[in-house]
Amino acid sequence: TELMIRMKRFPILLLLSMALSYAFPVLPDKENGEENTQLVQYLKSFYELKTDQTSLAWKRSTNPLAEKIKIMQDFFGLKVTGKADSETVEVIKQPRCGVPDVGLYGMTLPGWKKPKLTYRIVNYTPDMERTDVEKAIQKAFQVWSSVSQLTFSRIYEGIADIMIAFGRGVHGRCPRYFDGHLGVLGHAFPPGNGISGDVHFDEDEDWTFGHALGLSHSNDARALMFPNYKFIDPTQFPLSPDDISGIQSIYGPSPNSPNKPDKPQLPKTCDPKLSFDAITTLRREIMFLKGRHLWRVYPNYSEAELELISTFWPSLPSGIEAAYENTNDQVLFFKDNKFWVISGYEVLPGYPKNIDVLGFPRSIKKIDAAICNRNTGKTDFFVGQKYWRYDETSQSMDKDYPKQTADDFPGIGQKVDAVFQHNGFLYFFHGSMQWEFDPNAKRVIRVLNSNSWFNC
Structure with a gap:
């Protein structure tokens, strides 16, 4: 064991x-050369990369190093590129077992x-x-x-x-x-x-x-x-x-226990009544959260991947109520009056914190939804029928808020369960329905089922 x-x-x-566990410490971002050295050491330790295979590896388009990277990426379910992309670097920095992945x-x-x-x-x-x-x-x-x-x-x-x-x-x-x-x-x-x-x-x-x-x-x-x-x-x-x-x-199985374990009940991806607790982007992905699970969607790909939230962020609780990706490529998760800041696979030190550090009055006990406009650096937090606007740069709430959601987002009159942005449009969710909103025209373009992103 x-x-x-x-x-x-x-x-x-x-x-x-x-x-x-063989672990590489989570280091601050430095030169790519250091990350490349880390990756070479990782592949030598866990994927049988030979020392003499690395001398010219970074200079060749097809080389043993790239092939080992692909094997490693495939094992961890990453996009197979053969390159030391950001997701691959994040994986090699995670604490792990010292036995090779064979x-x-x-x-x-x-x-x-x-x-x-x-x-x-x-x-x-x-x-x-x-x-x-x-x-x-x-x-x-x-x-x-x-x-x-x-x-x-x-x-x-x-x-x-x-x-x-x-x-x-x-x-x-x-x-x-x-x-x-x-x-x-x-x-x-x-x-x-x-x-x-x-x-x-x-x-x-x-x-x-x-x-x-x-x-x-x-x-x-x-x-x-x-x-x-x-x-x-x-x-x-x-x-x-x-x-x-x-x-x-x-x-063989224990004589005192059933042969098959009890599996957690999975949400039905194509249930027309499916609703979500929270939705966030994460680089090129869209993540739909519900209970203990999340769906990963790559736009323009047909299949949604269902995973446990704990697969990516073991310390997060289930039932996340709001989430968004900020201008620093971090994801903030909210539940009750607490929030966590995630960078890659790591919860930043000092979290969770109370939402009042963001400028919310203590009377606000939970956030329903949130979305960050990466162009303006402003984040909208939706609570009930109102919303607050937060400046990511100054880390303070804008004045004259909260405002009525329906006044600035005509057609969005109900409580917002989740919201995210894609290709310039905003997608507001409530129950099993979503509203595609054009922020330039300030109007709702379409009304769709919530799980329309799952090719159902």
Whole structure:
């Protein structure tokens, strides 16, 4: 397994999602050369890029480096360009597992030849109480044993099947090493003798384990075996269908649990009564949010991709009520009287904050919708039948607001559930309907079903 115990800010966080985590620190934007160097190192670590393949790689139109980039982009569901575009760079900066992304479940790693396994905690981290470490590790094993025929028992001396240890730098006889804070977070080894099956955590992290059972990485971002780090509370969402399918394909299902996991109920994309909680643009995409889910739409493409919000932003709550992309390519998400600012896949430090820091009176308890005009740098916030205008540059509310929505947006007389801009037009949503509004003519052009963007 890959159990990760990231536990400084949260009492006990189990991250059963990686063979532990190879992470590149999130660095400030610098020269492209530094990002290229990072990408080369990433591909060498996780996609078998050879050192002699990189010498002229950036100067060729077709080269081994570009091919490895394409493989990596395809694995993570990115647009396959073979280039170090912004989305690719964001992915390589995410904390992740130290095991290469080779194969899917059951394809490359053998399992244990026995269902009853032992584990031993060799040492402890000073960041946590010993009892908390023990409970976290016990809980992590229970997550897997609850859906498979595996059982785990702890021993206190001698050699266990799975030896769990904390270390830093070059540690013991391990062939891998740790490189300090925010580098390699940890690693695990596939089943077998000797070091095989063992799990190591980097003591230089602030400390929170899965390849040790024989599972390789999944490209399902909801799975615990997805290589990139994301916070998951095992008490709320322990294993995805892909995780369970993988472990059961090796060891069989637990006699005490159903073979198939309960799946969260999915919203029906082409339901004529479909409505949305919030909508935002994100670079070239439009994201439609509802409950725990979002649809990703690339204009001019026919298919909408349904995902969990937690796939992209694990720390966001479900039921986001408003969202918009600002002039700095950041996305702001609102729920109740709080908001989060997202840059790429990261929540900026210090968030969530109360909406009154934007200039709203304390009587305003929630935002219904928001949209930023990137040309003017002004953001309109819709609350009930009124709207406020916010200056992104001065970070203050414009004077003489709020105003009545219907006065400045004729034909939009109802509460706005969501709004976004595309090709110069505004699209206002309420319930299962949307209104296409021409801001130059100041009139509604068309009335459509809310899910018309989904090719229904």
